[in-house]
Amino acid sequence: MESQTRQRMVFLVVSACLAAVLPGGCSRRPEGLPAGVTLESLDAKPAKPVPKGPDVSFVPPTFDALERDAKWVDRPVKDGLVMLRAEQAGETPPVTVAEALALRNNSADANASILATLGRLPAAGEADPGARLERHLRGDVNSTNPIMINSTNEFDVLGLTGFELFSFDRRMEPFATAETVASWQSSSDGLLDKVVLRDDLLWSDGRPITAHDVVFTYTVIMDNRVPVPAVRSGTDQLRGVHAYDDQTLVFFHKESLATNVWNINFPVLPRHVYESTWEADPTLKDSDAHVALEEHPVVGGPYEIAQRKRGEQIVLRRRDSWSTVDGKQVREQPFFREVRFRIIEDTNTAFLALQAGDIDELILTPEQWQGTGDEFYERSTKATAPEWVNFFFAWNVETPFFADRRVRRAMTYAFDHERMLKDLCHGLYQPSTGQFHEAAWMASKKKVAPSKQDLDKAEQLLDEAGWIDTDNDGIRDREIDGRLVPLEFTMLVAQQSIRVATCNLLRENLEQIGVRMNVQPLETTVLLDRTQERKFQAYHGGWGTGTDPDSTENIWKSGEARNHVGYSNPDVDQLYEEGRREFDRAKRAEKYGRIQEILWEDQPYTWLYWRNGFYGFSKELRGYVFSPRGPYHYSPGYRSLWRPRQE
C-alpha cells in the first residue's frame, strides 16, 4: 500500500511537468510541482514495482458493437499555434519592436508593452528558418526514453522529441492536437474516448506511427516489470486501450469522471523498435539494444536528438519527416532548425550566461530580476506575468503542536506577512489567500482578506489552546501525557536564500510571543524525503498548479500521498468525490470553492504568496506568451518562440 502511495505521489508530482512542459502540452493528470522541492531530486528514487498491470479480464467490444451502443460527442481537435495566431490577429502591438527592445521593464506598462510586442508570432517569412535556440537546462536528463521521464529536465527535452495526442491551452482547456489527431470523440456516458490518428505520421526512422504503437505503449507502461517512474499513475485509471485499425483508437475508462480527460494521454513508444527487445530487458536501459536506443532514440515529435554530451549539452535537430511526408508539407515546420539545451546548474552562472548571450532564456530569481542593469539590457530583456505557484508554511497536524486549529491560526497571525511581501519578496509577489488562485475558475468566490500580523490575537489563541509559559522560562508549554512539552519545533526549508529568510522572519516573530522555532535548511532531496515520510513538524514549500482542481485531491484528502501534513476532514473528502463526478463547471467550481473556504478556516497551511514568473530573454527571441503555468508549459508554449531573420 505504501509503495503504491509513493508511486502515485511520484507520478503526481512529476506529471505536473509532463503536462506543463511538453510544448504541445502533453497533458496527463497535471499536478503542481512542490516548489520547495525540485523534481531533480526524484531521480535518486527509483520507483518500486507496484502490483498493477493491464486488466487481463478486459475484452474490448467489436467495432460494430461499439458504434451501435455508444453515442459519440465530438471533442475539440485544435492546433495551439493556429489558436494563438487567431487570437493575436485582432491585436495591435502598443509599441514597435525597436521601442519594446529599448524599454526597461520597470513598470506594469513597460511589461505589458514588452509582452504584447515581443510576444507576437511571426508574419509570413519573418522568422529565420535556420535559427538555433539556446535553452537553459538546470540539470542533465536521466533517460531519453519518453516513458521514463521523471524530472523537469526530461520533460523539457523530451517534450520536443515526443509524440503526443493531447494538450491544453493557456486557459487550461484540454484538446486533441490537430498535428497528430484527425478526430476525437467521447461517448455520452463518459466511459469511452475514441481517437482517430492522422495517417501522415512518421517515426524518425521513417516507419508510420499508428494506433498500435499507443496500445503497445499502454501495455509496456502497465507492466510491473518495467520500472516506469512516473507515467503509470493516471494511466492506471484506464480499463484498457484498443486499436481497431492503424488509425482508430479507443480508450475505455473505469468510471465516468470529469477528470478522465487527463488520463488518456501518455508518451508513445515505437512498437516496431521495442517489441522485440522490451520483454528480454524490461528495465529498458540495460541491454545493448536499449543502450543504443538511449543514445539515438527513435522519436515521433518535431525534433530528434542530434548530439548529447552528458552534463554539458543536448542538441536537438528539426525533423523534416515531421512536417514533410512524401514530398508534401503536411504540418507547420517548427521555427527553429536546432535547439541546444545548455546544462547549467548554478543560477548565478546561468544568469551570467544569459548576459553574455550564451543562452537565450532563463527563469530569473527576484534578486536577479531586481539586479538587471545596463549590462543585462545590452543583449537581453525580461518579462513577468502571474503564475499560480503558491507558497506556504505547512503544519504537521499529527504533531501535538499543530493538532489544534487554534495553534495553526496563531502561527498565521504571528507572521509578519507585510514585511515578507515588501522586503523579502521585493514587492513582486501577491499575497495568497488559499489553495486556488483568485483568477482561477475553481477559486472560492468569497473575498478573503490576506492575512495580517496580529501578535495579540496570536497570543490569545495560544493561551486558549493551553500553551502558556508555566515554568517561567520564556517559552510557552503545555502538559501532554504528564510531561511538560515546550512549544519548540523545527521548520524545514529548501536551501534557498529567500525561503530561509522567510523562515527566519517567522522565527523572529514567534520568539516575540514565546514560541521557539528552529530553522533547518536542507538539500532538496533530503527535504523531499522528510516531507514524504512525514518526518517533520513544519516545512516551508510551495505547489505549482495543475490544470484541474482535482489534482489537489491528493494534498487534502485523508491519507493521500501528498497530504504530508496529515490533514483529514470528511467534508473535504466528500467534496473532492463530488467534484470529480460533476461535469458542470459552475457546480464543480462551487465544490472546490467550498474546499478552499474550509481549508482557509482550518489553516493546515499558512498561505503566504503567489510567486509570479520572471523570465529573462535574449533580445533576438520573440513569441513568448505567458499562461498561469509560465510561458512554456502549455500549448503552444515553446513552439511559439522564434527568431527574426537577420537583415
Next chain:
Amino acid sequence: MTPAAANAPSQARSPGLASVARQRSVGFWAEAWRRFSCRPLAMSALVLVTFLFAVAVFAPAIAGTKPVVCRYKGRLYAPCLAYFDRRLEPAIFTHDRFRGAYPRNLQEKDPASWAVWPLLFQDPYRAVRENEWPGQPANPTRGEGSPNRWNLFGTDQYGVDVLAKMIHGTTTALLVGLVSMGIAGSIGIIVGALGGYFGGWVDMLASRVTEVVMCIPTLVLILALMAIVEKPTIWKTMAILGITGWTGIARLTRAEFLRLRNSEFVLAARATGAGPLRIMIRHILPNALAPVLVPISFGIASAILTESSLSFLGFGTPPPSASWGAVLNDARSNLHSWWLVVFPGMAIFLTVLAYNLVGEGLQAATDPRLREARK
C-alpha cells in the same frame, strides 16, 4: 617579565648572588617569546588575533538590539546574553510582551528602568525597524543598503546590518577554530604520543589509523552529515573538523616523541621509576609541545576557512547564526552589492592570514633548526 628582570631586586640586595642569577639561562618559552616578539609581522598578527578574541567575547556588547545590562522592575538583567544562547533571554521580557523592542518597552513599562546599550544598535539576525532606536531610520533592504552612517558596512538584501553580522560572526569563526583544533589537538597529541613513545605495534596501529583518517574528505563528510542528522548544529561541524583534522598534529607529535623518548632526561626519569604516563605527560610533552602548536595554529586558520566555505555553500551554521561565509553567500545573488563581498572577504582573508603568520612566527621562534639556518 623576563627572568633577568625578575632577579633585579635580589641583585641589588646581594651582589654575590647576582652573578649566579645572571648565569641562569632564560627558559625555552621565554626565549621563544623573545624571538617571536622580534618578528613584526607575527606580532601584528597576534595583535589582530587578540583583537578578534575581544570582539568575539564582547560581540553582544558591541552590536545588538538587547541591552547589555538593564534594571527593570527593580531587578538587574543581561538580555544581551541571548545572543550567545537564546535560552538566556530573561522570561520576564517575553511575559511583558516586549516583542524584541527593548528601548521603547523599557521606558513604557517601567519609567524607572535604565539600561546600558551596545555600542551599535544593530541586530545580526534581523533588520532594525524605523524608530526602534530613537531617531534611527529603518535599515535599507533589497540591495539598496550601501555603507552609510547607520550601517557602516551596509546591509544585506533583507536589511540586516553587515557589520553586526560580522561582529557576531567573529564568535562563530573563532569558536570553530578553537573548538575544532582543541579536539584535533587532543586526539592528535594522544595518538602521536602513544605511537611515538611505545613504538612497535602501537606505533604501527597509530600510524595506520592516522593514514586512514587522512584519506577522509572532510568537506564531503560534513555535507553528508548535515544531510543525515536531524538537527545540524555548528558544534557537530566543529566535531567533524576536529575528528578529521588531527593527523598532522599526530604525525608531528609522534616524531617528537620518537626523538625524545631515548634522550637523557627521559632515561633519567625512567631510572627514577617514573611510569610511562608520567614520563609522557610531565617530561616529553612539554618539550614536544612547541612544534605541535604550529600545526594547531595553521589548523585554526584552516577550520575557519572550512566553516566559511561551508556557509558559503549554504551548509554551514544553521540559522539563526551569523557567519562570514554566509554573508559572502548572500553576495552571490547580489553581485552589485560590493559590500557583501569586500568586508567578509577581507575578514576571512585577514583572520586566516593572521593565524598563519602566528603559526609561522611560532615555528620560527621555536624550531632551533630554523634559527640555525637564519644565522
